[in-house]
Amino acid sequence: MEQEPRKIILLLLDGLGDRSYPALDHRTPLQSAQTPNLDRLAHMGSNGLFHASLMGQCLPSETAHYLLFGYALETFPGRGLLEAVGAGLRFDDQDVLCLAHLCNVVFQEGIPLLAYGRKEIKGNPDELEALYGAITPYEAGGVRFTLEKTGPNDGILILRGMVSPHISDSDPMIRGCPMARVLPMDHNPEPDEARLTAHALNEYLTWCHVKLVEHPDNLARRERNVPQANFLATQRCGRSIVQVPFYRRWGLRAMLIASGHMYAGLALELGITLFRVEDSPDPEGDIRERLSMALNDRGHDFIHVHTKVPDEVAHRGDPEGKRAAIQALDRGLNELVDAVTRRKDLIVAVTGDHSTPSVSPLIHSGEAVPVLIVGGDTRRDGVERFDEVCALQGCLGPLRGSELMLTLLNYADRSNLLGHRLGQREGPSFSKDYQPFRMEEG
Numbered sequence: 001m002e003q004e005p006r007k008i009i010l011l012l013l014d015g016l017g018d019r020s021y022p023a024l025d026h027r028t029p030l031q032s033a034q035t036p037n038l039d040r041l042a043h044m045g046s047n048g049l050f051h052a053s054l055m056g057q058c059l060p061s062e063t064a065h066y067l068l069f070g071y072a073l074e075t076f077p078g079r080g081l082l083e084a085v086g087a088g089l090r091f092d093d094q095d096v097l098c099l100a101h102l103c104n105v106v107f108q109e110g111i112p113l114l115a116y117g118r119k120e121i122k123g124n125p126d127e128l129e130a131l132y133g134a135i136t137p138y139e140a141g142g143v144r145f146t147l148e149k150t151g152p153n154d155g156i157l158i159l160r161g162m163v164s165p166h167i168s169d170s171d172p173m174i175r176g177c178p179m180a181r182v183l184p185m186d187h188n189p190e191p192d193e194a195r196l197t198a199h200a201l202n203e204y205l206t207w208c209h210v211k212l213v214e215h216p217d218n219l220a221r222r223e224r225n226v227p228q229a230n231f232l233a234t235q236r237c238g239r240s241i242v243q244v245p246f247y248r249r250w251g252l253r254a255m256l257i258a259s260g261h262m263y264a265g266l267a268l269e270l271g272i273t274l275f276r277v278e279d280s281p282d283p284e285g286d287i288r289e290r291l292s293m294a295l296n297d298r299g300h301d302f303i304h305v306h307t308k309v310p311d312e313v314a315h316r317g318d319p320e321g322k323r324a325a326i327q328a329l330d331r332g333l334n335e336l337v338d339a340v341t342r343r344k345d346l347i348v349a350v351t352g353d354h355s356t357p358s359v360s361p362l363i364h365s366g367e368a369v370p371v372l373i374v375g376g377d378t379r380r381d382g383v384e385r386f387d388e389v390c391a392l393q394g395c396l397g398p399l400r401g402s403e404l405m406l407t408l409l410n411y412a413d414r415s416n417l418l419g420h421r422l423g424q425r426e427g428p429s430f431s432k433d434y435q436p437f438r439m440e441e442g
Contacts, residue, residue: 006347006376006412008252008302009294011336013329014061015311016352017369017388021319021359029314029322029358030370031387037333038372038386041350044340045374047383048396050351050404056366060236061311062262064353069270070249070402077269078165078238079262080156086265087150089158093240096159096197100147102131102212102229103171105179112179112209114172116227121153123229127217128153131229134215135208143200147232150261157234159201164193164239170205171233173363179231201234208232245271250405251414251429255297257290258306273300283309283325288332295339295346301414314356315363322358340375347375347412349404350386371399378411 016030024032052059052067059067062079080097091097102121105112121128132155136147144160166188170180182201184194209231212218218228246254255273256263267274275293280286287307294303309329313322340348352369370391372383381395392398399407409415409429416430423434 004345005301005414006345007300008347008349008408008412009291009336010302010304010408011291011348011350012065012304012306013310013326013350013352014306014308015314015354015356015364016326017355017365017367018314018319018322019355019357019360019365019367024319024323028388029310029319030326031385031389033323033326033330035326035330035386037330037337038350039384040337041333041340041348041374042372042383042386042390042394044380045348045372046379046381046396047370047372047386047391047394048399049368049388049392050371050399051366051368052353052401054366054400055368055398058362058364058366059354060364061353062266065263065266067401068353068404069246070405071243071270075241075243076238077241077243079236080165081238081240082265082269083150083154083261084148084156084158084265085268086261086263087148087156089148089150089156091158092160094163096163096165096237096239098157098159098234098237100155100157100232100234101153101171102128103231103233104227104229105209105231112231114175114177114179114233117173117175118153118233120227121229122226123217123221125152128229130217131212131215135211135232138204138207140203140207141196141200143197143204145200145204153229157232159197159237161200162193163197164188164190165237166190166194167198167201167237169235170201171235173235174361179233182234205232205234243269243271247271248425249427250302250409251427251431252302252409253300254302254304255294255300256304256306257293258304260308263306272304279308283307284328284332286332287329288335291333291336295335301412302408310352311356314358317359319358344376347373347378347408349373349408351404368398371396371404373407373411376411376413 018028020026052064084097101118104116106115132149138145142161146158148156166185168183182198212230221228256267257275259279290305313325351371355365355367357365383394
């Protein structure tokens with residue numbers, strides 16, 4: 001009797017990797033955490049290290065996920081585009097979408113320095129809505145600017161006209177650094193459009209500063225001695241690029257369970273079924289609920305379960321807090337461990353998209369993250385702990401980019417023999433979706 005291919009669940013703990021700290025006895029938060037469920041999964045399966053690109057390269061979440069799913073940097077549409085899609089904004093394919101948020105600058109010798117960033121600019125929703133509304137719309141040099149607020153202090157700047165996404169960022173992302181002049185990128189394929197876009201955006205940002213400084217809500221903020229939102233920071237422009245659907249690339253009916261506009265946009269752009277969830281103050285309950293949904297799903301072959309918790313805690317500069325968050329997530333994995341132990345139709349992988357250092361000037365760092373694959377007849381390598389150091393003793397070794405998806409296909413018995421062609425599509429997964437042979441009439 002032919003065995004049915006196994007279902008794949010990929011649990012992605014965002015920003016899982018870290019560095020070692022004296023406060024944790026020179027261990028990482030994951031190394032120092034009590035993680036009996038993750039350790040049990042590691043013991044039952046194959047272990048290794050994973051990097052979505054090149055070892056040492058610092059990746060943002062959107063790029064790491066895109067590469068992990070087996071896509072190339074050349075077709076990456078940009079974070080701005082993904083956020084806009086996930087937020088349900090209307091735009092044309094030729095428009096440029098840019099991340100934007102309010103920040104506070106102080107001037108030193110006429111140069112604006114970043115004093116308070118996105119998360120430090122707080123206020124009631126009406127106040128921030130009024131500030132965003134005061135700086136849209138605008139037109140300069142034939143470029144039309146529209147700013148759409150998508151979160152507490154998050155926005156998408158839509159650029160229309162003869163525009164190009166091949167421009168630099170104005171946001172240095174590090175407090176105390178000068179805000180950056182927007183420039184066309186070197187050797188870009190649209191030099192004229194990029195030059196026009198950069199010039200117009202610099203003019204718009206200057207206009208935004210003038211409007212924000214004189215806004216009544218900012219004057220009130222000064223009276224309350226809280227940081228004024230007196231500058232608009234922009235970064236990571238993108239534009240629509242036709243994507244190969246996930247099913248066509250991998251032969252898997254996929255679902256993504258996640259919160260946040262970016263992950264929603266990524267799913268929608270790649271043709272992945274989106275199940276959007278909200279984060280609560282209870283990470284254990286959240287991950288338990290998401291995994292239960294994945295385990296009980298019958299309509300998909302590949303389910304990506306995501307949590308942002310480790311990344312968010314690391315960004316607060318709190319190694320002990322990150323350890324506690326990892327322990328809370330581990331407590332939510334009981335049903336997953338039980339399912340892997342009992343079921344024969346399941347392949348489970350656990351990893352992160354990148355490392356997020358709890359103490360560093362870097363936003364994300366370039367160290368690899370641990371990965372485990374368990375279920376079915378996967379090799380058991382004797383690794384007893386799931387962490388950044390023990391994982392390299394495992395039989396998976398170092399995996400990069402699309403190698404993770406290829407390895408999951410292999411263990412799920414869904415791989416195609418390289419060079420075997422059935423139908424017009426040659427891909428990594430075996431497909432029964434081809435035309436059967438019919439005898440020629442004649």
